[in-house]
Amino acid sequence: MTARVVAFAVVIVALALFPSVAGNYPVKLLQEILIWGVFAMSLDLLMGFTGMVSFGHSAFFGLGGYVAALALLQSPGALAGLVLPAAAAALVALVVGFLSIRVSGVYFIMLTLAFSQMFFAVTFQVQRLGAEDGIVGVPRPRILGVDLAGATAFHLYLVALLALLAILLWRIVQSPFGHVLRGIHENEARMEAVGYPVRRYKLLAFVIAGSVAGIAGALYTQLNGYISPDAFFWTTSGEALLMVIIGGTGTLAGAVLGAAAFILLQSLVSTYTERWMLILGVTFIVFVLFAPGGIVGTMRGAARTARAWPRRAGAARRALRRQA
């Protein structure tokens, strides 16, 4: 446990210090990884721990982004930059979740997907929201007296939020509430029979995941200074799912690793070739076919094999000796 805490602290400090050793472009990439990492972790709470595969998580990411954009243009503070986006996403997640949780499995996937597309359709058409161009020229907020327009301040702000949200989600999945969610993932009917109000638990998980995704969307707007309907498009949800799968579902850390792998691969591949999507698709297919546990699952498997190796080698030697 303590080893884990130390490792976490070391990683966070390293992330915070990264700009002092790296140039502008790597820092921008890292900041994208942090934001997508938050988004992917929130999705992992749903799919990895509760077993609810949502193909509409982009709804909350986009919503957070749009609410932050509109509010920051009015008054650039913490309320506009973080609180309102999270609250709006939670509220919408309550409604969408209430409707979608009535069904499960593939119906749930299709419903969540359709709801996220509804937001895409609205933002794409409404002129006051900038229609297909989205909202541009959004300022970064001032939070606790610190102007986040400065590069260092903004970087530390992102790292701090990733750390806070990671701890929050970690606490949630370790709590009794989190164990009920895992129970629902393992066997929903049994949890129902034992007497847990399964739907209420699922809805609460959906709302928490939605509001964290809303924060990720708000940060995305602050990083780039704009938000467009593309944030809502269902392939955004698909990319987040991809990150969780690549990293390893049900591990939280895997979600961030997956986001890092996705974004680094994207930037690496696109410097050599235009065929980024092709390579992305093939990578994805290969992961699903051959490494369903993702990076974390594969590493754990490798570690287990490595630990077992001396024992197995010893057993083999003994067996050979007996035969001789």
Add this chain to the structure above:
Amino acid sequence: MPVPILADVFAQTLNGLSYGVLLFLLSVGLTLIFGMLDVVNLAHGSFYMLGAYAGLALIAATGNFWLALIAAPIVVGGLGMLVERTCLRPLYRRPPLDQILLTFGFIYLFEDVVKWIWGGRIRSIPSPALFSGSVTLFGATIPSYRVFVIVFGLTVAAALWALIERTRLGSIIRAGVFDAEMTAGLGINVHRVFTGVFGFGAALAALSGVIAGPIQSAYPAMGTEILVRTLIVVVVGGLGSLKGSLAGSLIIGQAETFGKAWLPDTAMLIIYVVMALVVLLRPQGLFGRPLK
């Protein structure tokens, strides 16, 4: 002297019908594949897009629309069978999510291959010479190609119905949709049927793509866009139901067409409102089996 508003309603109804027919060809494959294989094939829209581009290439090579209409679905159907045989089959014992995610990977693969070969621009596909004009019906001027699409689509729907309800192969498919394991127990090679159904669904999607070409042109993102409509059709009609996919297609086709014509500001929302209403009142869809 026909009343203008009625002529307009009539023209929009036919537009909606031709759009609904395209949606039907897509959703019927999606619903059959789901019913048999338990896979929501997210790459279904990609087969539609591939069909449009295969049609484009075949028309460019031969100058014959009708040849393209027959050959493109065969090519794409073969590709679908290959995908099922090589990539989907190893996943049947895994959680259903893995299969869905696999098909998501294919979306990127197919879309980028198309961009590679044909570029990212919109490519228009000419309608066949036979149907390049327009006809006047009840005071409304309608492109004759649309009339062809409606008649052709309804004919395919009737043929499908006959195939599934009236032939031995159809009864195997229905049995597989109902209970694949039991069907296998009766000595049917279900795996071969799975491959066939997946390929057949892909071919129908491609057929829809070829027909859609002269109406909406071909562009790489057309697959991901139509997929969302198709999923809504299936949610409204009921997953795994042929009747549902026909009813859902016609409803969504009309709702979107009339929305675009009469309420242009909120047109894109209407289909979602329809879907939300159905889900609230009848979560299993109009013709779906009741959910447990």
